Amino acid sequence: MSELTRMTIADARDKLRAGDFSSADLTEACLDAAEAASELNAFSVLTAEMARDQAARADARIRDGGAPDLCGIPLGIKDLFCVEGVQSQAASNILESFLPQYESTVTAQLWDQGAVCIGKLNMDEFAMGSSNETSCYGPVKSPWQRAGDNRPLTPGGSSGGSAAAVAADLCLGATGTDTGGSIRQPAAFTGIVGVKPTYGRCSRWGIVAFASSLDQAGPMTRTVRDSAIMLRAMAGHDPKDSTSADLPVPDFEAALTGDIRGKKIGLPKEYRVEGMPAEIEAIWARGAEMLRDAGAEVVDISLPHTKYALPAYYVIAPAEASSNLARYDGVRYGRRAKLAAGDGITDLYERTRAEGFGAEVKRRIMIGTYVLSAGYYDAYYLRAQKVRTLIKRDFEAVFDQGIDAILTPATPSAAFALGEMADADPVQMYLNDVFTVTVNLAGLPGVSVPAGLDEKGLPLGLQLIGRPWEEADMLNIAFAVESASGFASKPEKWW
Template identity: 80%
Template structure:
């Protein structure tokens, strides 16, 4: 493995600016690693020519002294982000062959900052999944293995390709999206850092929609400092996105003082679930002690409507998905089913969607259509919207009472084996989001930080939840946790 690909964004930035390294060399090192990592199935569309062109431009900017922090940094891009002239199909057969003629705002910002695109990353189909087992490209494999076994593990989802690529040092960082935990859960499963910003901090324009009131793009990186640097380049107001916040983007890296003395950290008692593994409970208590040792005050808090979060999420998210995915009908772009003689427009719609969507997407579209139907709209969708308001109000209340950040587990377990959750009951898979969905429902920023390992050597993460628009403060708390945990483990190379 090349030592260059093990660099952090911050380390590479400093070496590039000092002239100790070129963007071209760094890019070539990543491309070589990607070529040898087919077993992970993380990269699904390769763009080596584009990467080399962007690296050459980055080197020219570095020589001229006009070099933003992300200049020359090789990235992987989740297949949910539209990239001009490059296949962008949300890991779904229904978008097979789709190459957009436009660039998502987030990726456009990254290219303007001089970043380099290595290719597109695998994911759950339309970002619907917690294990990266619903992809049209096949499963992503976690680079981590349980001690003494070669069982293939999930990297989490839906940003599983992003998580696996960063953890395996195929790229220095990657973009992810988070609708109910799809950045934070895979980050925890692979021992990396994953940041879900405040809803509206990063533009959603050009990102293939799942649930429009929940989706948010964010960075998946090797460290908290890297997350701050990358978010700086991704964030900002976008007139093309009506939900994009027109507020200034602060210097997130400058907020990383490492000083949280006098800050108040909340531990929500509702997150102490029945049957929580002892390892998760112990890690949570250890994390609280780390923050206490750093000078923070740790107190118990109550978020009373937490128990309704999962059912609320799994009404609202499928409802919005049902509406968003109605556009995929075989008429304008993507897959179109072959029709039999006598078939009309209705048959074309039905056959195209039956062939193009996978089972999990079909399930969620059907659930969403049901809860939006005339007889059930008030009973399900309207009720879920009201409960969502109560969940948001819980957070507003604790922040108003002086809490600066909230510490919780990131996931209810370490990474599980591919196929182990493939039961007849999809609710078992949905429970993976139990600690993360509240953050999306309330529109808050949240971050997963690797903080330990389970008894089988797999990484475990802790989640910090912050106040809206206070990502800098959240990142500073995360930095303290990262430094105290001192997580330095890496997966043994087997691929």
């Protein structure tokens, strides 16, 4: 049974239809694997009863013929997505015991396609973090370990539970969200594929908001083909989300021909940051060589405002977070602090938020409130928005020159140990997003593809940035990189 959980979505889809096994069999295998991997702390809650019911219905649908691609496939759902009647806390104590009475649009579409929910996945609190250490459930441990070192490693963040669960073969795919790299960075750290679609491609309705102009849901899977299958099911116009694009959803899987002859790939000189490890530089160069060998033209490009992206992001994202998180007040849902006699509504707000929010969330709320305050709005927030416009124009200028995609490293390093940055300046942690935040600021699609291992046996990823709404083309180029790299490494089971 354990071998079932190691399959790709594409293989499982075909074998389910061939009758080699049932969705019930596959679902039980995933539930068993998830229960046996409690050491990783990837799941916040398992939904065994819901999964078995969905699997039974999926099997009936497959027997009837014409079932969608995801029918019968067990998935994990990041705790940021509201699933009706299932604990959905965004990994925060302020939402303890919250049971949504509605379904997020993305998960509703997955269930309509016949997918099976085996549980909710751990994450950084309110998606604020790059190491999955800010969760109220405790940190997630990566299934990977350094050679000769058994210290637990971060799976990345904020979608760390999603990354760990897919890499450890606990589910066949998972949902993630990406505000500044929270799908692509953990995917790179754990040797899987993570796709951040164009802003507006997937509905944000029913997903707990961090920074509304940056957040975007996407798939985390073992292969590019699996991501293409899953993205098609997740994407689509939603009238309940005013930022959702009313555009047709392509058949992303059908676009995976691997033929990229004549494609023009850009290498931005600004991404050669000072102090970049030699291994990151080497895998970037090897990625460029793979694309050349596949028939693409690789050219140097310039994105001149890149150096301002990280500071602009860490003004805009906290500003939007401070507004979005103002709704958690202890009155309508979630945690409510106990009050003493004579305490008023202000005491309730202050005590509930002090008890409910973690340190990193409080830090970002305070930064956001500061940059939006009278006297500082123009100096910080407005200026950051102007920088964002310049960053977007940089990409537009490059694409106007005929560039089809941009190749960069996904992260500035391989995964680090849990607690390794605990005493560091928070800015050191924020630097993990240095290669990814520009994509969110410009609203572009991006994908992280595993491309090799470092000297200690840990995965390293390459990032491809696509043209807006051209995820199909971007995924085809990623498919070519995946095919050329031949990455097939898996973590050795220690949990």
